[in-house]
Amino acid sequence: MDRRTMLAGTAATLAATATGARAQTTGDTEMTDQPRLVMWGAALMVHPLQARLDAVAESGFTHMTVFPADVARWREGGLTDADITRAIRASGVGIATIDPYTGWVPGWSLEGLDEFTRGFIGYSEDEVFRMADVLETGQINMVESAGAAYEETAYADAMAAFAERAKARGLRPTFEFMPTSKIAGLREGWSLIQASGADVGLTFDTWHFWRSDPDHDLLATVPMDRILEVQVADGGAEIVEDLQTDLLYHRRVPGEGDFDLTRTLDVLRGMGPIRSVGPETFSQEMNETATADEAVGRNAAGLAGLMPEIADKLG
Template sequence: MPGAPMTSLCLWAGTLAGHDLWTRIRAAGRAGFAGLSVAPAELDAVLVVGDEPRLRAELTRCGVALACLDPVASWLPDPVAAHPAHRVHAAMSAARCLELGERFGITLLNAIDVTWRALPHAAGAHLADFAARARRRGITVAVEAQVSSGIPNLAAAYELCLAAGPDVRLTIDTWHFFRDPRNRIADVPPEAVGALQLADGPATPGADPVVESTTGRLMPGEGSFALRRLLAATAPHPRCPVGPEVFTTPVPAARAAEVALRARDATERTLSGAAVAGQSQTTLG
């Protein structure tokens, strides 16, 4: 296995979709991840049943931290989810998301659009207000582009970031990035990248991007995406959550750590290759 890269390896929840938070925490710890993402509804449920002490103890025991609250949909007021799976996220208020982030020491919130419609003209102002409220709690907001959403590409996400303030960042999900032909690696502003979700895919897109996004992703380095070039261009800083978001075939909970370890190995190989590519570019430059 390559040496650990100088990034904060994060197990994004999609890699173990269908497994509960407790299983993902244990799998992340056994596979050597520094952190994992968690949905607001999951943390809210922990508090409702009085499991906060258990959660804090399990995180400590497994040696992982909650790296990102993901996804946050209610930065846009009263979002109506286009897909049933997003309704639970749309139902979590912006205020509650901020409370949860502060309570559990989560310093990054990932904002997405779940309406899958053109954003209202006031979207930038809404995000700016949400980001300002987050900032007062020591939390950074990042914006993720998703091909089927009202934030379909890098340009749309970055426009929102600029409208919302200088400290609002980008979350780049590489599957979505490479599935929109308008995105170019040269256009990625490295200083604006706040999180990276790594997945690979075949050169030819599937017929339905929604289906492919959740069933057709490949582990980093196992497809045709220029992941190493993108990583070399973005040069993620040590505190930037970087890790796999690869929706895989469901496995029993007892095998979740195997999936996490495979995803970590693939991520580290890709990161190491990107570091070599970056050094070569610097030498040639």
């Protein structure tokens, strides 16, 4: 199967009970000696809801994440919002965050985007807030995509305004820099969060860090209580085709690539306890060959190999 066929197949696959219920299913992200263990949705994107929940529930991961496009697809497939909530509650798996949300950015528009991208990010604030209620998550992950030309003050004001609206809905936002976006690296991403003055946490993705400017000295200056999520993904020494293709189809399971993830994780550990950690492996190979159980198990083994302190949890 070629990459474009895979893209089309993936696109076809994706397409205020708040406070009390969220407390039960999301867990807290206070700094403790044991991080929250999150199976990020990238490696499970071709699998149905119940298969994901079953695989995660049996793995040692306590949480998983959901794309807005997942919720849209499950609804199209006949699940009601009540069905989705009920399945999640029954599984015992918490939903760590709904990810990504892009509509906060100034000048956000879907005009000129391909069908896959429109289906992946094309959700309004109200739609994503309602999805968060259905998932009973207390967090929403912001990224930049399809926005106006980057100007820090305008973006900072938009981030702060969105953070206030999210807070009113019982949601805490995080922000994730990406080398494929206008906020490409840690320096720009952390600067934007600071400029906003808002209670926005950082989602730190090792793939994004290594594919932008992997400045470990800079990383060590970020307050650890602002790094709410750590996504661990590996990659090859060379970019495959281009950054976007590499990001979506050629990430590697933690420990199976060429990034010095041990160094990065050691720096993070030196900054304080890691609150929440898990693999995020967008991979054409995994989408084509892995069952949900295999995808979760392989990612669990990779993460445990890099983080022996959690190996006994991911059996």
